[in-house]
Amino acid sequence: MSATLIELEKTSGTEPAPAKLPRRRLSRRALLLLSAAVVWIAGFVFLHGTGTLALPTSELTDLHRSLNHFNSWVASNRDDNPVFLYLLSPLRSAVDAVAAVFTTVFAASSIGLGLPEIGWLGTVALLGWIAFAVGNARVALLTVAVFTFFGLQGLFVEAAHTFALVVTAVLLSLLVGLPMGVLAGVSGRVEKIITPVLDFMQILPTFVYLAPLALVFLIGPASAVIATVIYAAPPIIRLTAHGIRGIPENTREASDSLGTTSLQRLFTLQIPMAKRTIVMGINQGTMAALSMVTIAALIAAPGLGQVVVRALQSLDVGTAVNAGLSIVLMAIMLDRVTTAASERALPATQRRRSRVSRRTRMIVVGATFALVLMLVQLSRTMLWAARFPQEVNLGPAITGGVDNASEWLQTHLFLLTGAFREAVTLAFLNPFQTAVTETPFFIMFAALALVAYAFGGWKLTALVLACLTMIIYLGLWGDAMVTLASTLVATVIVMVLGIVFGVAMGRSSRFDKLMRPVLDAGQTLPAFVYLVPFLGLFGATRFTAIIAGVIYAAPAAIKIMADGISGVSPTVVEAAVASGSTPWQVITKVQLPMARKSLGLAANQGLIYVLAMVVVGALVGAGGLGYDVVAGFVQSSLFGKGLAAGLAIVFLGILLDRITQAAAFTAPSRSLSTAQPTTTKEA
Amino acid sequence: MNSSAISVRNLWKVFGSGGAKIPLDPELSALPSSNLLERTGCVAAVRNMSFDVAKGEVFVIMGLSGSGKSTLIRCLTRLIEPTSGSVSIGGQDILQARPAELRDLRRQKMSMVFQHFGLLPHRTVLDNVAYGLQIRGAAKNERYARSREVIELVGLKGYESHFPEQLSGGMQQRVGLARALAGDPDAILFDEPFSALDPLIRRDMQAEVIRLHKDMGKTMVFVTHDLSEALKLGDRILIMRHGEAVQCGTGDELVGSPANDYIADFVSEVPRSDVLTLKWIAEPVASSTPGDAPVLSSATIIRDAIHTVMHSSSPVLVEDSGTITGQIDRDSILSVLRSTRAAA
C-alpha cells in the first residue's frame, strides 16, 4: 500500500507541468504544424519549379564520381592492403567454405556431376529427420512434403541452394549473436552500447549495405551470407539478452545465495531459463535470414531469389509466382519447425503432455536416423534418388497456368485494376508528389524544421536539418523527395488500414482471432514475394511499388493498433457505453484518443517498413532513391550514385523515424493526464 | 565473542549514489529517513545496526514493511553489499572476504530461504534440492542420495521428479527449505519464508521449522513481519523501524517491558498471558503466605500457571534457580487475563 502511495506522490511531484498546461502546449504545437503547412503550400504556389535540385537519372555529382573511385580503389587494393589480406579475405574464404559445405551437401557439388552430395532423397530424409528431432512428427512431415514439392516444381536445386545459404547464415548468426546476446543480457553496460547499434541496424535498409559488401567481399555466396548475418543476428541478440534479463530477480538471488560462480549461474540458471526466448530469437533470425537470402540474389546469391529477380526483370509473372510459391513454402516450413523447437524448449510441465515417453522417442529418433543413413546411401548410388526425376515436373504447368490467369486478369480486369490504379495515381499520388518535388528545397527545409520543432524542440530540429543537409550533400535531393512522397502516400494508406482493421480487431476478439494468423503469415513472408501477384495485377508502375510497401508494412501497423485499442481499460469503455455513447463515439472519443501512443508507434513502424521496401519497389517500377540503388547494382558507372542513394535512404529513415517517434512519445502525457480523468468524469 | 555465530557491528546500508559517505557524516547520519531522502536522494535501509546471534539460537528480525529487514538479512551474506560496518561469521569478517571466500561461505556455512521460493522452474524437485551440492562440485550419486534424505526430512518423499510448478506454495517452500538444508550449513537465513502462504499452511510450516530446529540445532535468523510468528519461533527478537534497531530481547521482555511507546503499541495486541512468564507479575512474598504453598518456576508462562493458582487456596510461590523470588495470587492472574481480553 504505502509503496504505491509513495510512487504516486513521486510521479505527480516530478512532472507537474504536463498536468497543468496540456491545453496551451497542444495548441502551440498545432500552431507550429499549421505554420509548417502554410510555409510549404505558399512556397509551392509561389516558387514551384525553382530550387528543386533535381538530378537527371544518368548524371553524376563529383561525390558520386569519387565514390566510384572507391570502387576501383578496393579492386586494386584487394591483393596487397593488409586489411584485406589479413582480415577481410580470410573472412570471406571462411564464410565461403562453410557455405560451400552446405551447398555441396544439399544443392550441388562443385565438381563432378553437380549433384547434391546426399541426393534429393537423402536431403529430404535428413531434413525431415532433423525436423523430427528438434520438433515433432507433424513438422517433420511438413518438411518432407515441402521439399518434395520443390522437386515437383522443378526448383529443387534452387530451393536447396537457398536453404543451404539460410543454414549457413543462421549458424554464423548464432555464432555471433548468442555470445553477444548473453553478454548484453548479463552486463548492463554492454547492453547500453549494443542497443543503439541494433536500433540503427534495424532502420538501415538492407540494400544499403548489399552493394558495399559485394564490393568488399566480391559477388557471390560470401557477401550474401555476411549481409544476411548482419540482418539476422540482431533479433537473435535482442531476444537472447531479453530472455536473460527477464529472469526473476528472486531466482537469481537464490542461486547466488548458494554460492554460484558467474559461469555456473550462466549455465545452470540463465541459459536454461532463457532457452525458450532464445529459440524464439532463432525463429525470428531464421525468417529474417530467408528474407535476406532471397534479396541477396541482387548480388548474385544463388537460389530461388535469383529466379524471382530474373523473372521480375523480364516481367515473367508465371515463373516469378512459381518461385515465389517455393519461398513462401520454405518460410512456412522454417517457421513451423523453429516454433516446434521452441515449444520443445519449454519446461517439461508446460509442454503439452505427449503420449510417448522420452525413451520411446529416443529410440524412434535413433531408428529413423538409421533409415536416413540408408536413404543417403541409396542417393549416392542411384541416379533417380540423386537428381529429382525430370519427368514429374509440375513447374511448367504452374508457370503456364499463372501466365494464363494473369493475362486473363490483365485483359479482362484491366478496366478495373487499371482504372483503380489510374484513379489513385492521378487523384492522389501525382498531385502530392508534385507538391513535394516541385517545392524549393529551402521551403521544405523550413517546413520540416517547423514540424520537428513542434514535436521535439531544438534537438530534433537540429537532427532533422542535419539529415536534410546530408541528403543535399549526397546530391540526391530530387530523388529523395520522390521517395519521400511515395513513402508518405504509402504510410497514409498503411495508417488507414491500421486504424480500420486495428479498431475492428481491438473491439472484436473473434475478428482478432481470425486476422492474427493472416497477419503473422504476412510478416513472415520474405519481402520479394509481395511484388509478384501485384506485378501480375497492376504491371510495373510506381503504384505497384506503393502497394507492395503497403502490404509489407500493414500487418505491423494493424497489430500495434489492435493491441493499443484492446489495451484501453475495459472499465473506461464500459463507463462510456453506460453513459450512452454510440459505438462511433466510443471509438472516436475514447478508444482512439486513449490509444494515441499506439497510433504514433504504428505510424513510426509503418514508415520504417515502407522505407525498407523502397528498393524492392524499384524493381517493379518505382523511381527515386530505390531506382538509383538498383541502377548502382547493375551499372558499375552508377555504383557511386547507388551508394549515395543508399545513404540518402538511411538519412531519410533516421529523419522520419525520429520525427514520428517524437510525435508518438510526447503523445501519452496528454492522453494520460487529460483523457482519462475526463472520460471517467463523463461517466 | 567466540560463542556467537553471527556478529554484526555498526552495519549500514545506504541505497543511492553517494551513499557511502552518509554513515561517516555525523550530521547526515542523524537525519530521519524522509529528510535524508530529500537532502541526498539516498535511502538508509539499515542504520548503525549491532547485534550478536548465538550458536543454535533462533534470532528473529521483525518490523513493518520497508523497515529494512530484507536488506539487513541480505547484508549478512553480502547478497546486498553493506555500505559500512562489520559482519563476522564464525569469527571471519565477511566484508573483507574475497569473492572465492564469500562463495565458500555461501556454499558451506550459510544458506537462505526466500519469500518467493526462488526455485528453478526447469529443474525437478530433486534437482532443485541438489542444486547447491552440484554447485559445490559434488558427484551425482552423492548429491542425489543426500537430497533424497533431505526431501524425506521435509516431508516431500514421492515428489522428487515433480517440477516446482506442479506443487502448492507450501510444498514449494518445503523444497526451498530442503535446498537450504541439503548443504548442511551452520546457519540458515529465512526472509519472510511463510508470508506468501495461507494461515493453515503457515502454521504447519512453522511447526516444521520448530521441529527441524529441535532436531538439528542449527542457528537460524528469521525475518518476519508477523509478531505471533516471531514470538512462536524466536529465542530473541530484534524489532526494526526505519532501518534502526528499536529493541532486542526475548518475547516476554518485549511484552513485559517495552522500550518505548512504539514497541508498546506494537505488542499491545499480544495476549499477555500467553507470552509473559510469572517473573513479570510476581509480587514480594507476603508474610501470610504459608511455607508449604505450591511452587512454580519463574519461567512458567502465565497461561500454564492458571490451573495451579486457581486451585490453590493460598498464593503460589515463584522460584528462580532454587530460591523463592516472589508470589502470585488469583488477583494478579486475573488482572493479566482482563488486560488480555481488553486488548482482544
Ligand SMILES: Nc1ncnc2c1ncn2[C@@H]1O[C@H](COP(=O)(O)OP(=O)(O)OP(=O)(O)O)[C@@H](O)[C@H]1O
Ligand atoms: N535496491 C534498492 N534500491 C533502493 N532502495 C531500496 C532497494 N532495496 C530496498 N530499498 C529500500 O530500502 C528500504 C528497506 O527495504 P527492505 O526490502 O529491506 O524492507 P523490508 O523490511 O524487507 O520490507 P518488506 O516487509 O516489505 O519485505 C525500503 O525503503 C526500500 O524502499
Ligand SMILES: [Mg+2]
Ligand atoms: Mg522484505
